[in-house]
Amino acid sequence: MALSWNEIKDRALKFSNEWAEETKERAEKDSFWNDFFNVFGISRRRVATFEEPVKKLSGNQGFIDLFWKGTLLVEHKSKGRSLDKAFEQATDYFPGLKEHELPKYILVSDFDKIKLFDLDEKTEHEFHVSELYKNVKLFGFIAGYQKRTFKEEDPVNIKAAELMGKLHDQLEEFGYKGHHLEVYLVRLLFILFADDTSIFEKDTFKEFLDQKTNEDGSDLGALMAQFFQVLNTPKEKRLKNLDDHLNQFPYVNGKLFEEFLPIASFNTKMRNILLEASGLDWGKISPAIFGSLFQSVMNPEERRNLGAHYTSEKNIFKLIKPLFLDELRAEFEKVKSNIKKLKEFHHKLSTLKFLDPACGSGNFLIITYRELRLLEIDILRELFKKGEQVLDVSSILWLDVDQFYGIEYDEFAAKIAEVAMWLIDHQMNMKVSEEFGQYFARLPLKKAAKIVHANSLRIEWEDVVSKKELSYIIGNPPFIGAAMKNKTQIEDMSIVFDKTINYGKLDYVAAWYYLAAKYISNTNIEAAFVSTNSVSQGEQVSILWHEILVNLGLIINFAHRTFNWKNDAKGKAAVHCVIIGFSLKEKQKKLFDYYDINGEPDELIARNINPYLVNGNNVFIDKTRIPICNTQKMIRGNIPYDDGNLLLSLNEKDELIKTNPELNILIKRYGGSFEMLNEKWRYCFWLKDVSPSLIQKSSFLIGRINKCKSFRESAKSKSVNSKAFTPYLFGDIRQPENDYLLIPRVSSHKRNYLPIGYISKETILADSAYGLPNATKYQFGILQSLMHNVWIRTVAGKLKSDFRYSNNLVYNNYPWPKEVSEKNKQKVEEKAQKVLDARAEFPDSSLADLYHPLTMPPKLVKAHLELDKAVDLCYRPQAFTNETARIEYLFDLYNQYTEPLLNKKKTIKK
Structure with a gap:
């Protein structure tokens, strides 16, 4: 067992006194180093040998004065000899050593001075033998004490x-x-x-x-x-x-x-x-x-991607600090001057219990335990300052690993978590030993973190830890999207959400949110999870959070809005995440907002955090077929259901027209999001209202139609089968009769604006986009504005990290300005035209080029900024200072528009 530092210092003083007069190299060298190791309670014979033979760099046989394989190489000289030359001589032995034998430290001495080289840290320390007692901590590696500085990819x-x-x-x-x-x-x-x-x-x-x-x-x-x-x-x-x-x-x-x-x-x-x-x-x-x-x-x-498979401490702190650690640290500062209250606080820490119901290899539990143990050391330090004396340090260490619980599906990860908790416990015990000069280790192991190997969605959490004892639930459950769940995971969801409509649209992580919410109802337990930001966007909000916030009555206490949960593995993109903390407790609410999702957040105090992670009243936006404001309907594009047989690329169209010029009148430009944004239009056979005799004249066209018919007949869907009766037509036809605005269904999250554009009615609208027929310049201005874009960012769902626009969810629920003056409306129309004019100045650039965040032309940027100001004035005279202010305003306006509709529905039900 390791000696305490106090005992090591006493031995060091004795060693210095005994060797104060020794000057010769050979006579007492061995005794010097035997005594040196004894200072640290280590028998030199157990770890190191004298005169270890090894081939030198020159090829000659050499002998290392003292060698501890893989740890320490010692070169000893007579008094007054150069210690730097001794170091060079020591490194000459390296070529003759095996990889696992290479030392981490080189130690040289001439009886009077000692010089230690740390080869990993690239540091060196020199002092007189008489000063050894002041420098003993440099040799913690001999005694078993280690300085620990952990880097994310150490x-x-x-x-x-x-x-x-x-x-x-x-x-x-x-x-x-x-x-x-x-x-x-x-x-x-x-x-x-x-x-x-x-x-x-x-x-x-x-x-x-x-x-x-x-x-x-x-x-x-x-x-x-x-x-x-x-x-x-x-x-x-x-x-x-x-x-x-x-x-x-x-x-x-x-x-x-x-x-x-x-x-x-x-x-x-x-x-x-x-x-x-x-x-x-x-x-x-x-x-x-x-x-x-x-x-x-x-x-x-x-x-192959080692180094990218851990949860960084930085991200763990984003959860545990606002959930409990900041409050505990603040409480410590408040009571540390009062011994009685400090001891009560210490006891409180020893009663806290934590559950991670998807703990993996235990990262959240490990960091939480470490931080609590560090807080305990601060408590003990304060008590010692106030004269508290303890003969046995073990009697005042009240925190232990059995305060921690986990559930993990993977057996190997569960075993790692249990052992890792013992390892961090021992590291903290060594820190206590260093701090208070008494060696302390918990052996034999009597307590353990309770890590249960099970599917946490199919077991009772209370069988793991009683809700009467638990304090906090933490973790980052699996990031699996709604469409990516396997059969077992779909079954898990059906068990968890047995009475919830539309749970199939929820991400897998939603099950942990819901189970945690049910578990902590009617308790003081607080919970927080990391998850993909999709749980606070799109359709999932209304399905999941209505259950948690309304039916179960919980409150969101803090939240980190969207940030990058980085994974540095090659080929793996960063995940856009949120952290949401919730409980029944009424407390100061904190929102952490990221101007740069890769940067640091700004902390905001909120009156209420709604499920979209906005400072505002709770809002649940459901799909609706009718716009809540007085505006025309937005339609989805046409769906061919053709296996590609009614569609043509530009090259295919050109080649076909060369040999079959009569088909030109049957072909129209076709496209949606990708085609408009990138100016890479496709073409299609558009045979609506075309004479059958004209179609039958082309054997090429008949061949394509036959293939389309076969595809529809063999499809698994009955609705597609029924369309085989008219195989020459698109399966679903919703083509606008007039020119229209094309709104992409999917757009990159990196763009500052969702690019939309006017399209001729002669261009067939693909299903990858929406169309707004007969759109005015005023409507174009509103939909192209930052105000509308903020609404999209908050309310729309996501396809990976890109925004997924929806007519029923985003457009139909968008709160348009009300009672707009003619002057303000004309201003919007004028500035909308300026945006179109700025685009037209770059005829060789696609919308994707023009709206790239790094290369957006200054003229276009200026036009958009002027449009944004004009649109803002339609909402209110005061300027909006940031996106948060915009979305808060829009949510309030949404509530004004929808409250009468909700009351009307309630009246009808009665």
Whole structure:
């Protein structure tokens, strides 16, 4: 077990006094380093050797003064000799060392001075031997204490996961698979971590591998099986003749080593992988990061993207800080000057319980536990300042891993989460040991986080943790869109939403929101989830949030509006996410708004956060077939149902006309969103109101029509089958009789405006767009304005990250200005024409080119800004300062328009 820092400092002072007069290199060198290691409670014989033979860079035989494989290389000189030259001599040995033997530190001394080089951090420290007691923490790696600074893609985490992946593949190749393989790897994770962090004596497992197993790995599987058994057996119950090397390992318990596993088969390559892994500095491993990396080793496809399979701490803090951590920190600051209240607060922390019902490898639980333990250390620090004395530090550490609960569908991830909680617990115990000068480790393991391997949508959460005890629900459930759910996931949704209409349109994550809301109703529990932003947009809002906010009576307490939940894996786009915190508690409501979805948010205090994550009254916008304002209907485009047989590309049309010029009158330009935005129109046979005799003159056309008929007859849909009777016509015909505005059904979220345009009635409107017949310049101006675009961004659904316009949801519910003066209306028409004129100045550029956010022409930008001002004046005289102000105003106007309609419906029902 590691010595306390106080004891190490006492030993360091004694060491300095004893060696103050020594000057010769050879005579007492070995004793010097034996005593040096003893300062830190480590037997030099266990970890390091003197005069280790190795080939030097020159090819000559050399001897390392003292060598601890994979950790430390020492070069010793007589007093007054250059320590920098000693360092150069030390590095000359590197070419003769194996990869896993390369040291992390070089230590040089001349009895009078000591100089330590940290090769990973690229730092060096020099001091006199008499000052060792002031610098002992530089040598925490000897005692088992480690400074930990975790980066989101720390190379140590990546390297460790890669090695475990290689070992996984080798074991699996030899037939060691499934559950047994998962448990085996999780045990190795714990052992490797324990070997570097004072759970075991430093490097005892590494020494066991190196010295007690055959180089060909032939006996390693059997010895590991025995090793697992030893860790699962109290020392007093172990065999009396057990090998001393094995017997020195502590009793771990915690059920981690309880299950019997088949003996694995190893070879030279696998032993070397394990040796290389044991040579890494596992004290620098972050359980929060490594858990997800470790899980990814089970999937070779994911392993290629190591480094992108964790939830970053930054994103976790976005959830836990407003949910509870900020409040707890504020409470600590308030009570820290009062011992009685501080102790009460400490007790409160020890009673908090947390559930992550889709915990994966435990990232949210791990970071939450770490932050609470850091808060506990701050409490203890304050108590010590006020004169509180404690003989046994374990008696004042009240927080433990059994305050945490998780549910996870994947068994391997569940096991990782449980072990990772022990690892972070031990790291925090080491921090306590450093802070208060007493070594503390929880061995044998008696408590564990309760991580249940189950489908959280099919079990009772209260069987995992009672709602009477639970404090918070946290996590980021699976990001699976409504259309992407598999059969099992669809069944899950049917179980969760047994009485909710249209639940099939909800994303998979909605099930966790709904179950959490039901679970916390009539309690003080608070919940928050990360999810794709689609749960606060489009049709899902009315379906999901009416249940949560109206039927269950919950309140949204805080929310992060859309931001990028980045995934740095190649080929994987960032996910547009929101975080929503909800409960029954009335408290100050906070909205975090992102001007740049890749940047930092602005924090806003809200009077109410509605389900669209807007500061305003709760609004639930349902599809409606009739516009709520007095405006004409917007129609969907025509659907061919033809398997491509009634459609032509530009090249096909041109080639066809060369040989069949008589068909030209039967062909019309055809297109929708893509075609208009990119000026890449297609063509179609438009045979409505065409004489049958004219059609029958073309064998080419008859051939196409026959293919269309066959396609419709063989379709699974009866409605498509019925259209086989008129195979020469489009299946659904909704062509405007006059010129119309074309509104794309899908448009990039990157554009500042949704580009719309006037189209001739002779162009056949495709189903990928909507048409507004007989649209005036005033209507064009309103629909092309920033005001309408803000409405789209808030209310429309999404196709991946792009906006999905809808006539029934977006257009029909849009609150047009009311009682607009003729002067303001003319101003909009004038500025709308300016937008069209600005576009016309770039005849060679498509709308996609013109509305690209990086290359939008200044003239067009200016025209739009002037149009926006004109449209704003139709709504109110005061300027709108930002998008939030616009959408808040539009929601209020929507409520004004729809309240009479709702009251009318209620009256009819009565």
